[in-house]
Amino acid sequence: MSAKQTLRTCIGCRQVVNKNQLIRIIQVNGELIIDHKNLLGSRGANLHQSLECLNWAIKTKAFHKALKLSGALNTSQVLNEFSSEVP
């Protein structure tokens, strides 16, 4: 196995893990969306797919830092997806 490991930091819990354990979140017009297919080339934030990490990230304004945003962020879509996908 020679697949190289790419490490990323979860912006919620700040753990550094292999990036395939994290999902990528981007923003479009102030709305956070999950970049499932890694298609959109814009700046992304890496996060565990866990409500806990998501809430941490929201609380600490980590999205604003990671995505270089200021102002209001609509997190409802991501929250919905996380809530429905958590087993």
Ligand SMILES: [Zn+2]
């Ligand atoms: Zn995390």
